[in-house]
Amino acid sequence: MKDKKNYRFGKNQKLKSRKVIEELFTSDQIFFSYPIKCILLAQPSDKYVLPKIATVVSKRNYKRAVDRNKVKRLLREVYRLNSFDFKSTIPKDKQYNLAFIYIGKTIEPYISIEKAMKMILKKICE
Numbered sequence: 447m448k449d450k451k452n453y454r455f456g457k458n459q460k461l462k463s464r465k466v467i468e469e470l471f472t473s474d475q476i477f478f479s480y481p482i483k484c485i486l487l488a489q490p491s492d493k494y495v496l497p498k499i500a501t502v503v504s505k506r507n508y509k510r511a512v513d514r515n516k517v518k519r520l521l522r523e524v525y526r527l528n529s530f531d532f533k534s535t536i537p538k539d540k541q542y543n544l545a546f547i548y549i550g551k552t553i554e555p556y557i558s559i560e561k562a563m564k565m566i567l568k569k570i571c572e
Contacts, residue, residue: 455526461500461543470500470543477569479562481550482521486570487543497533497542499525507551517548520556524563532567544570 461467466487475486501521503514525546536542546563 451530453526459496459498461498466543470545477566479565481548481554482562482566483547483549484566485545489541491541494538495541497544499544502545502547517553520559521546521548524560528563528567532571535571
């Protein structure tokens with residue numbers, strides 16, 4: 447049987463803890479590829495835990511919630527489809543928390559967001 451890739455993005459991969467989010471935004475590991483900025487916080491862990499992510503879109507750049515939600519959906523979808531290789535290369539003894547911040551002034555096409563996401567995930571793996 448072929449090796450199936452797990453493309454799911456469930457609740458266990460969403461970053462919800464306020465305490466962890468505050469720690470994440472004080473982290474100094476920042477990766478950038480326009481139109482996405484990524485902040486990384488790696489913490490030691492006893493067992494393997496899937497990376498948790500948060501998506502952030504500025505209310506200053508996108509006044510309407512519809513637009514902010516569309517960009518967040520795009521970011522999550524691009525991460526979901528491109529995270530399999532990232533998840534398989536990260537060390538199993540660390541918990542990775544990521545915040546993807548969309549800094550573009552306009553909603554970029556899917557292809558450019560995907561290209562930026564791939565570059566960021568590649569940088570993190572190195």
